[in-house]
Amino acid sequence: MTLSKDEILRYSRHLIVPEVGMEGQLKLKAAKVLLVGAGGLGAPLGLYLAAAGIGRIGLVDFDVVDFTNLQRQVIHFTKDVGRNKIDSAAEKMQALNPNVEIVKHEVALSSENAMEILQDYDLVVDGTDNFPTRYLVNDACVLLGKPNVYGSIFRFEGQATVFAYQGGPCYRCLYPEPPPPGLVPSCAEGGVLGILPGTIGLIQATETVKLILGIGEPLVGRLLLYDALGMRFRELKLRKNPECPICGEHRTITKLIDYHQFCGVPQHVPQEAPKQESKVTEGEIEVTEVKEKLDRGDKFVLIDVREPHEHQICNIPAAKLIPLGEVGRRLDELDPEADIVIHCKSGMRSARACGILKAAGFKHVRNMKGGILAWSDQVDRSVPKY
Amino acid sequence: MPKVLIPTPLRQFTAKQDSVTVPGATVGEVLAALTTEYPDLRKQIFNDEGKLRSFVNVYLNDEDIRYLGKDATPAADADTLSLVPSIAGGAHGERPGGKH
Ligand SMILES: [Zn+2]
Numbered sequence: 001m002t003l004s005k006d007e008i009l010r011y012s013r014h015l016i017v018p019e020v021g022m023e024g025q026l027k028l029k030a031a032k033v034l035l036v037g038a039g040g041l042g043a044p045l046g047l048y049l050a051a052a053g054i055g056r057i058g059l060v061d062f063d064v065v066d067f068t069n070l071q072r073q074v075i076h077f078t079k080d081v082g083r084n085k086i087d088s089a090a091e092k093m094q095a096l097n098p099n100v101e102i103v104k105h106e107v108a109l110s111s112e113n114a115m116e117i118l119q120d121y122d123l124v125v126d127g128t129d130n131f132p133t134r135y136l137v138n139d140a141c142v143l144l145g146k147p148n149v150y151g152s153i154f155r156f157e158g159q160a161t162v163f164a165y166q167g168g169p170c171y172r173c174l175y176p177e178p179p180p181p182g183l184v185p186s187c188a189e190g191g192v193l194g195i196l197p198g199t200i201g202l203i204q205a206t207e208t209v210k211l212i213l214g215i216g217e218p219l220v221g222r223l224l225l226y227d228a229l230g231m232r233f234r235e236l237k238l239r240k241n242p243e244c245p246i247c248g249e250h251r252t253i254t255k256l257i258d259y260h261q262f263c264g265v266p267q268h269v270p271q272e273a274p275k276q277e278s279k280v281t282e283g284e285i286e287v288t289e290v291k292e293k294l295d296r297g298d299k300f301v302l303i304d305v306r307e308p309h310e311h312q313i314c315n316i317p318a319a320k321l322i323p324l325g326e327v328g329r330r331l332d333e334l335d336p337e338a339d340i341v342i343h344c345k346s347g348m349r350s351a352r353a354c355g356i357l358k359a360a361g362f363k364h365v366r367n368m369k370g371g372i373l374a375w376s377d378q379v380d381r382s383v384p385k386y
Numbered sequence: 387m388p389k390v391l392i393p394t395p396l397r398q399f400t401a402k403q404d405s406v407t408v409p410g411a412t413v414g415e416v417l418a419a420l421t422t423e424y425p426d427l428r429k430q431i432f433n434d435e436g437k438l439r440s441f442v443n444v445y446l447n448d449e450d451i452r453y454l455g456k457d458a459t460p461a462a463d464a465d466t467l468s469l470v471p472s473i474a475g476g477a478h479g480e481r482p483g484g485k486h
Contacts, residue, residue: 154473175472
């Protein structure tokens with residue numbers, strides 16, 4: 001393998017660094033990296049890995065670009081809204097560096113296809129956004145003996161490390177199990193500083209390039225924590241757990257398992273999920289019926305259990321704001337005999353609030369189906385979605 | 387008293403504070419004092435049997451207490467405890483249209 005005259009010019013600033021040089025640039029060109037996820041972390045990763053001249057970059061994604069992605073997923077542009085992320089990302093990467101081969105795997109990574117997809121690559125970069133896929137990527141990497149460059153983000157905080165490098169600690173050594181769904185409030189807790197995935201994704205890109213070049217000290221056996229608000233990096237020791245079910249001494253996992261079951265979450269439905277699929281179930285009320293109740297002047301209490309900062313974005317003026325976290329201790333503000341309707345953004349948190357009220361003996365509690373998003377769709381289009 | 391660093395996802399249970407100082411001579415005592423002062427935090431970090439949940443790691447300075455003395459690990463006033471929960475995020479949370 002050699003570099004063309006054009007490539008020598010393109011990679012000039014690598015070639016004149018002694019630690020990279022011609023030998024290193026050829027290592028990058030020979031490397032095959034799989035990038036799982038073309039979202040927040042995948043955006044900077046895809047661009048910089050392509051720019052760096054990684055020979056083959058595989059992309060795994062089956063999502064579609066939407067407007068809420070543009071605040072951070074800088075590989076996708078406004079014109080790409082509605083396109084498949086994989087096409088949008090591959091186009092930008094190819095335009096940035098035509099010398100790079102981009103392989104598109106437009107699938108949801110699963111126990112059925114993961115081994116086959118991963119085995120063609122030297123190294124895997126985890127830029128996914130959910131627990132089932134993270135455990136799947138981890139297990140497949142451990143079983144195949146491939147390093148897994150990990151990054152994860154939440155609001156203003158990020159974590160990064162390299163798992164399964166030369167028999168080193170894996171994701172299950174760090175966290176044997178995922179949190180059960182709904183315990184850590186995800187709906188209320190969503191959101192991320194748009195720049196954060198850039199910072200963490202580029203830490204992953206840095207580790208990827210270092211591992212390929214074989215230079216420096218890899219982020220192995222260390223969990224890097226980044227706090228954007230305090231602008232602090234901290235490092236914690238990450239040890240191999242002798243009891244780890246997949247990389248420990250007494251392994252109980254020897255092949256891929258059902259990760260949705262393991263994480264207790266329903267299967268991710270690819271592409272456009274049917275929107276008006278379900279009927280109103282017991283304890284639910286349609287937004288249109290709530291509107292009718294308001295118009296008729298029915299005597300009932302409408303409660304919004306979102307957070308105050310969400311209430312500022314949009315609200316139904318008749319609703320009383322009691323954030324979910326405060327519902328339990330503010331029950332005395334409510335009449336257990338009253339007709340109560342609860343709403344949140346999409347119906348998840350309000351369902352939990354309904355449960356709290358019912359457990360406390362409230363008799364007439366209903367969940368407004370689809371939350372304020374459904375209200376915006378079906379009742380008042382002037383209400384912005386977020 | 388040892389300092390406990392509270393990560394973003396758990397700050398809603400500690401009156402939005404990012405660090406809390408609570409008494410205790412061992413990690414177990416510090417965590418007990420912490421969850422007594424902030425009862426809503428208890429369910430987040432302990433399971434029904436009162437054991438630490440497997441997706442919340444506790445570090446004494448930079449070392450995982452699983453590889454020290456677990457709950458019995460001595461904690462001095464100068465020590466810092468970190469709660470580090472598992473986070474999955476790569477990009478998005480709840481999206482318009484309800485698709486995750
Ligand atoms: Zn392991």
